[in-house]
Amino acid sequence: MTATHMNEPTAATRSKRNTFSVDIQMLRRQARLVLLPLITAAAIVGAWEAIVRLKNIPDVLLPAPSAIAIRLFETLPFLLKQAVPTTVETIAGFLISLVLGIGLAVLVSASRFAREALYPNIVFFQLIPKIALAPLFIVWLGIGSESRVTFSVFISFFPVVVATLTGLTSVDRDLLRLCRAVGATGTKVYTRVRFPAAVPHIFSGLKIAITFAMIGVIVGEFITAQAGLGYMILFAASQAEMALIFASIALLCVIGLALYGLVVLAEATALRKYGA
């Protein structure tokens, strides 16, 4: 910007100055994007550590980050064993939501009858505070994996339906006219036009669904109290093992981030083919 304010620089110097300052600016901006959140997070953790140590806050109230790290390291094999059911059930819930959500969106977009009969009900369903229904799933399906996975699907399929539906109906009207004009069958319009056009939208729904699926499983573990990291948190709380609670949460964050990362990776692959 400063270069443009100078009094009539020659074209050569101007362009040189511009490229130079643009390079520096880009580097600065990228460094900022990575460093600023990291420094902020480090500052918060550092302040946390300092306050706990200086004020002598007991471990049963708030353990220091260093104490949590040590606990995490000590109990890692055990926690990882607990993480297996949580992860597997989250993935199961997510995959069922994916199939169910996309299937329902196709049905609702393809059939006017299905749309009018189902869609208002699907939306209404979402107004229910779903967590409140979790105990019902235990009554109906017992305390095994089935009820946790079902509950997980229950809260994570809706974003997939809405996003897929948006994508399927986003196709240009003239393009649909062209499809009719060339005598395309409804199935082909779906498989070759509507569905590929919906891919970017579907992934925005899936990114929400994967986080919702994990919330569903953890809530299920809170209630069924069998195994899993959600159960570990509850158990540790009953023992006033604060460091273990935080260690479990830290592990949940890592798993959640990894699952989200996988969806983002799949999205990047799909968008290379289907992106605009």
Place this chain on the structure above:
Amino acid sequence: MSAPFNAITAHRLRKVYDTPSGAVEAVAEANFDIARGDFVSILGPSGCGKSTLMLMIAGLEPATSGDATLDGLPVSGPQTEAGMMFQDPTLLPWRSVLDNVLFPIDMCSGVSPDDKVRAETLLRMVDLWNFRDKRPRELSGGMRQRVALARALIKDPRILLMDEPFSALDAITRDEMGLALARIWDKSPKTAIFITHSIREAIFLSDRILVMGRRPSRIVEDLRVPFPRPRDPSVEAKPEFNELYLHLKDKIHRTTSSPH
């Protein structure tokens, strides 16, 4: 059996849309016959129902009343024999240029090696041979519309229906596209309906021009363009071109300003 002389006919075609705010008459009444091989422009102000008229002829919008025929047969559903172009190129972003051109065939049957050869010929004709493997996003607006033109011609249709195909392009690209279309036309003339609101474009491209008025939307002028083919841009310098231009401009002006 000899083919009927008129490739397209419209007899008292009328379209009324039901909207929440009441009935809207998009086309009041359209009557015309288009001879085989004629390039006919329908010229009119925006919102005069030109597009609706074309959609009725293509069988993509049912007429409220009246009849249309294509090649002597009544239009009762989508006309798969006609090639179509819209204001937007409406290409599939995930398909290559070549696959976009083959799209109409892919959507109704399978693509044969012959179809591929034809698509390649068409891409050479619209100067996009070197871009056949590119995605639409890598192309300029004019190039995308040339892909759409090649796509409209892929089934070698006898009838071509074009709804303001060059309207979204800049003036220079638009002139180039007009010239490209005229060149393709000279090689293989087809019956065409070309919707436009550009008077110069209509005169340069057409054998015949129908002017459509607004409220009521019906044909208010029907004239033939006297210039021989092949035409090149120099026809625009002829005094007759300008006379025709002023005449059509006056006609359109009257339809838009008349108190109805």
